[in-house]
Amino acid sequence: MDRKISFKPLLQPQKKPEKKRFAKNSIVYRWVFNNLAVLILVLFVIATIMIYAIQNYYYNASREYLSNKVQTMTGVLNRYSTDTSRNFSAEVRNMVETFTDKDKIELMAINSKGKVVLTSSGFSPDDSISMNDYDEAIASGSTGYWFGRSENNEKIMAVSCPLSANNANYSALRMVVSISEVDSRITSFTLLIIAFCILSILPLVFSGVYFVGSIVRPVQKISGATKKFAMGNFTERIPIETNDELGQLCISINDMADELSTAEAMKNEFISSVSHELRTPLTAIKGWAETINAGNDEETTRKGIRVIVSETERLSQMVEELLDFSRIQNGKFTLQIS
Structure with a gap:
């Protein structure tokens, strides 16, 4: 059964009453x-x-x-x-x-x-x-x-x-x-x-x-x-009306929005790439599993099992790389030199 996965911000901003x-x-x-x-x-x-x-x-x-x-x-x-x-x-x-x-x-x-x-x-x-x-x-x-x-x-x-x-x-x-x-x-x-x-x-x-x-x-x-x-809309920009400290703050926030927008685009591209990379081994595993399930040929079964094991190892390697990437993003990755 196919499931659609939607990516939502982890922290949903709470609506506050408008202040007079x-x-x-x-x-x-x-x-x-x-x-x-x-x-x-x-x-x-x-x-x-x-x-x-x-x-x-x-x-x-x-x-x-x-x-x-x-x-x-x-x-x-x-x-x-x-x-x-x-x-x-x-x-x-x-x-x-x-x-x-x-x-x-x-x-x-x-x-x-x-x-x-x-x-x-x-x-x-x-x-x-x-x-x-x-x-x-x-x-x-x-x-x-x-x-x-x-x-x-x-x-x-x-x-x-x-x-x-x-x-x-x-x-x-x-x-x-x-x-x-x-x-x-x-x-x-x-x-x-x-x-x-x-x-x-x-x-x-x-x-x-x-x-x-x-x-x-x-x-x-x-x-x-x-x-x-905070709601994930990084297209908003603050108009620069003055050249004082507030103007510099607006420039900094706009620069931050540019960086966040770039990071968001890179994240979406990364998710798309990862989804494509995951789909290939999963398709192979699913196909060979259906072949093994439908046939009685021992040679085909052994070949299918080898492919499934190989693709599973490939998936494990990809998951490990994703975990390493997450650790790097969070600043928790430790490089050990032997």
């Missing part, structure tokens, strides 16, 4: 969520430092402005306190009521009991309001500062400066200003910094994804080609 482009184990994913995360963190730290510095700059500038202004005014009033030709209380009242920046800054005169008695707006504040800046100014004898919220929950900055101790009616001048305009400027700068960071990240993201893609695409082509090689 941005799978968690992909190069693009690792770059985006590792390197880009570090970049975003660095930009976030830099942006935070810049915003903090801008905020401090504007708050300090506002405080210095108020401090210089209130110190100038208290200096003028302190000179009036030693001038007997001037009414100190009237000068204080006149300065507060004619204050030119009353639309932006609230100027207050505080008596010796710590109560606000004059304001540039004409409205007396609630006695329960916090005046930590005034307490600091009286305790230290110099300018006091306070930053917080008013009774209307508005962010304000207050600066107090003590008047001359010679005056018994007024103890300090206090300036209060809303910092909403300052916060608006800080917010504008914050938005500009955030926009700058985003505009800085986008080109890096696009260039990085393009660069990683230029690596991933050849690797994917190499992976597809090697899978076909």
Whole structure:
């Protein structure tokens, strides 16, 4: 009974599920969520430092402005306190009521009991309001500062400066200003910094994804080609798109495919040759065996047996040569010289 022998690869490649482009184990994913995360963190730290510095700059500038202004005014009033030709209380009242920046800054005169008695707006504040800046100014004898919220929950900055101790009616001048305009400027700068960071990240993201893609695409082509090689298809070739290390790798794999294709052709030719060589003695053995089985001639039988033995020895020699060839291919052939 004739049997057809088919030659199949010893190792059948297992089919693996297709991976998505941005799978968690992909190069693009690792770059985006590792390197880009570090970049975003660095930009976030830099942006935070810049915003903090801008905020401090504007708050300090506002405080210095108020401090210089209130110190100038208290200096003028302190000179009036030693001038007997001037009414100190009237000068204080006149300065507060004619204050030119009353639309932006609230100027207050505080008596010796710590109560606000004059304001540039004409409205007396609630006695329960916090005046930590005034307490600091009286305790230290110099300018006091306070930053917080008013009774209307508005962010304000207050600066107090003590008047001359010679005056018994007024103890300090206090300036209060809303910092909403300052916060608006800080917010504008914050938005500009955030926009700058985003505009800085986008080109890096696009260039990085393009660069990683230029690596991933050849690797994917190499992976597809090697899978076909594993299935015995050595006609596939990888296009050479670059002259870098990946390009050299593609050239090496293509050279390997050429060698494998040549080896495959030689193997097929060898199998064909061996099949032909084996068929001749097998045909002779089969023919003489049928002749012996059909006839009764003793001479013919002896001749047939001699042919069968001879062809069997020939087959044994061929099998031995095939085994030697297999050992040479596997690197297990040992040459002994006597």
